[in-house]
Amino acid sequence: MNENVFDAAAIDARWQAHWETQGTFRTPGPGERGFDPKRPKYYVLDMFPYPSGSGLHVGHAVGYVGTDVVARKKRMEGFSVLHPMGWDAFGLPAEQYAIQTGKHPRESNRTNTDNFRRQLKKIGLSYDWSREIDTSNPKYFHWTQWLFKRIFEHGLAYRADVPVWWCEELKTVLANEEVINGRSERGNYPCVRRPLKQWMLGITKYAERLLDDLEGLDWPESIKAQQREWIGKSEGAEIHFPIAGRGGERLSVFTTRPDTLFGATFMVVAPEHPLLKTLPAGAARDAVEAYVRAASAKSDLERTDLAKEKSGVFTGLYAANPLDPRSRIPVWVADYVLWGYGTGAFMSVPGHDVRDHEFAQKFDLPIVEVVRAPEASKEACFTGEGTAMNSSPIDGLFTPQAKQKIIELLAAKQAGVGRTTYRLRDWLFSRQRYWGEPFPLLHLPDGTTVAVDDGDLPVELPELADFKPSADGSAPLARAKDWIRTTHKASNSPALRDTDTMPGWAGSCWYWLRFMDPHNDSAPYSKAAERYWGPVDLYVGGAGHAVMHLLYARFWHKVLFDLGLVSTNEPFKRLFNQGMITAFAYEDASGRLIASDEVETKADGYARRGSGEPLKQIVTKMAKSLKNVVNPDDVIAEHGADTFRLYEMFMGPLADSKPWNTRDIPGCRRFLERVWRLFVDEKNDVAIR
RNA sequence: GCCGGGAUGGCGGAAUGGCAGACGCAAUGGAUUCAAAAUCCAUCGCCCGCAAGGGCGUCGGGGUUCAAGUCCCCGUCCCGGCACCA
Numbered sequence: 001m002n003e004n005v006f007d008a009a010a011i012d013a014r015w016q017a018h019w020e021t022q023g024t025f026r027t028p029g030p031g032e033r034g035f036d037p038k039r040p041k042y043y044v045l046d047m048f049p050y051p052s053g054s055g056l057h058v059g060h061a062v063g064y065v066g067t068d069v070v071a072r073k074k075r076m077e078g079f080s081v082l083h084p085m086g087w088d089a090f091g092l093p094a095e096q097y098a099i100q101t102g103k104h105p106r107e108s109n110r111t112n113t114d115n116f117r118r119q120l121k122k123i124g125l126s127y128d129w130s131r132e133i134d135t136s137n138p139k140y141f142h143w144t145q146w147l148f149k150r151i152f153e154h155g156l157a158y159r160a161d162v163p164v165w166w167c168e169e170l171k172t173v174l175a176n177e178e179v180i181n182g183r184s185e186r187g188n189y190p191c192v193r194r195p196l197k198q199w200m201l202g203i204t205k206y207a208e209r210l211l212d213d214l215e216g217l218d219w220p221e222s223i224k225a226q227q228r229e230w231i232g233k234s235e236g237a238e239i240h241f242p243i244a245g246r247g248g249e250r251l252s253v254f255t256t257r258p259d260t261l262f263g264a265t266f267m268v269v270a271p272e273h274p275l276l277k278t279l280p281a282g283a284a285r286d287a288v289e290a291y292v293r294a295a296s297a298k299s300d301l302e303r304t305d306l307a308k309e310k311s312g313v314f315t316g317l318y319a320a321n322p323l324d325p326r327s328r329i330p331v332w333v334a335d336y337v338l339w340g341y342g343t344g345a346f347m348s349v350p351g352h353d354v355r356d357h358e359f360a361q362k363f364d365l366p367i368v369e370v371v372r373a374p375e376a377s378k379e380a381c382f383t384g385e386g387t388a389m390n391s392s393p394i395d396g397l398f399t400p401q402a403k404q405k406i407i408e409l410l411a412a413k414q415a416g417v418g419r420t421t422y423r424l425r426d427w428l429f430s431r432q433r434y435w436g437e438p439f440p441l442l443h444l445p446d447g448t449t450v451a452v453d454d455g456d457l458p459v460e461l462p463e464l465a466d467f468k469p470s471a472d473g474s475a476p477l478a479r480a481k482d483w484i485r486t487t488h489k490a491s492n493s494p495a496l497r498d499t500d501t502m503p504g505w506a507g508s509c510w511y512w513l514r515f516m517d518p519h520n521d522s523a524p525y526s527k528a529a530e531r532y533w534g535p536v537d538l539y540v541g542g543a544g545h546a547v548m549h550l551l552y553a554r555f556w557h558k559v560l561f562d563l564g565l566v567s568t569n570e571p572f573k574r575l576f577n578q579g580m581i582t583a584f585a586y587e588d589a590s591g592r593l594i595a596s597d598e599v600e601t602k603a604d605g606y607a608r609r610g611s612g613e614p615l616k617q618i619v620t621k622m623a624k625s626l627k628n629v630v631n632p633d634d635v636i637a638e639h640g641a642d643t644f645r646l647y648e649m650f651m652g653p654l655a656d657s658k659p660w661n662t663r664d665i666p667g668c669r670r671f672l673e674r675v676w677r678l679f680v681d682e683k684n685d686v687a688i689r
Numbered sequence: 690g691c692c693g694g695g696a697u698g699g700c701g702g703a704a705u706g707g708c709a710g711a712c713g714c715a716a717u718g719g720a721u722u723c724a725a726a727a728u729c730c731a732u733c734g735c736c737c738g739c740a741a742g743g744g745c746g747u748c749g750g751g752g753u754u755c756a757a758g759u760c761c762c763c764g765u766c767c768c769g770g771c772a773c774c775a
Contacts, residue, residue, distance in 0.1 A: 220693085220694090221694080222694065222770070223693090224693090225693050225770075225771090226692090226693085226771075228692090229691095229771055229772090230771090232774065234774070236775085253775080255775060256774090257775080268775090308773090310773085336773045336775095337775080342774075342775065345775095347775080348775085349775090353775070354690090354773090355775080356775080421775095650701090650713070653702085656702095657768085658701070658702095661700090661701075664713060666714090667714055
């Protein structure tokens, strides 16, 4: 037995034990022994994981290894490096897993976090484990509730009876961001709109700042673009059209092109528009009612199918251009108008809007040209900027000036005003589920709602025999009768606790702050720690969080900034998205996917084991069903942590998606062995040359 | 349709405007071995050539520059996001 050979397992064991006993990666912060305020700081953070039951896979690890390389380099350069890890343990994924396994979420969470921690330590990542946090631990959510209280007291949390997304399968309401094409982001279950009284957070008040402050961030352009898109700012005007024969009643629309007012040859309202409930009896009303019924039966997906032919019916009503009172503009209803954006109604300008043009052609409505294109344009419908025409008060003006002038003319007649709209909606913040932070709120007999005293935080979850969601959609916490009934000390009044819980996102809205001072019992974190460590210098995670987590986190951070609780107005200076680790998969001639254990490699390609049927190699997400999921434990057991880490970094640019190729790993191992032999003579018993 | 990002050997990929193809995989030749595996060494963009050497090469077409994979313009294709948002 030659002791000088490269023995990965021995190297891992020796160094990992050394780091543990020496506390090598412990990083003192302000107020702690060994803290040196003169050293520059560097905060490098991973998006902390949901500790799922299936454990850590190589795709998590690629980002963690990347940040670890940066953390180690910065330490060597003399920085005081904050590099922590923890668990985003509340929320639907953790709860769904607990339900599947029949275990209490707290238990399965403990099992899962133990497993994740063990796996991360095996990789030899240089985290300061003394800072580990768990969002489902009362010591942590104490401060999530405390921060929510500040937001509540600041007037940004309110309860409203609004149409919200309800997911029958998950038995809870979901935020707009969590519903994609009418299906839940988690689990892909169908969702329906339902009016329900829910807690909302006033994120729309921050829309402008969330948009503007993207400018100064060192973030991938694609993420900034997605946030801009989601906020969806459009500038234009709200215009009020008097409705013929209705006294002073007016139909309000939003438009980004007030300059095309004189080209509006018809108006369209959404099927949900209240105007439709006031139609006089007659053929038009019958037709409208039939149309509205048909529209409400359609799913959101059917309604927004772009390829679909436009449909609509005339309401029998006429409106007038407020700047041309003699005009008669027919009002239609059509399901291409979205209720919930702008005013749910708009003026149609078929000369300069392709959708309106299509509608006008189908229903033979007049098309008037009111913008002259700067150059001869062959387009049937010119949508760009040009010179106003056929619009007497603004003829000859170029689009921006024409918009300005129209808004002035409308304002003078109190018939319109410049307005900015956003697609961003307020954030639906309550869930009818068990595994989340209870709201620290009390409902008093007089109908008011007050916050639990700071001294009574945290409000812990009641122990329930059955934590599963209720079949009728009521919150599981409503079943904890003893827990609900309590007393509001300040008013010495009986009170009922709120029975909703916060969404899974709540814990991740401030966790980077808790890492700065994770054991503080008197505050979420000390001001000194926040001033020294903030903001996060480098934040690394998947692009899947482009909108939700990153938008919510920025929102909370800005609120905390306004409340004087943080010293920076953005939490993450630099953001980096690691690419997805994919895997090879195999498909037969019919395109059917074949699990990798049924595939054998031939000289000229791949074939199905047994039948010899030729197969094509393709790249897919790792999937249990395809048997191509790679567990870091296996790679480390065979080659050691260094080979594993080297391969993760070696596969290609961290930002790219790339397939895991087990065949390439020995190459990294050999490379390390060659490096080893530069210093260690394996043949002779000489340790260092 | 709009927005964002790409395209370099057989493959994954490397290259502050300064020797294109680092490093790894695969392949080929050799060493070692009774033999094989493993390991080690060498070769490895394409074309002509026994060789020395020469020519051509970073999606296609133009341009800037002493010098372009890299910068600018036009185009093709691929990936990601959004999408009837008035």
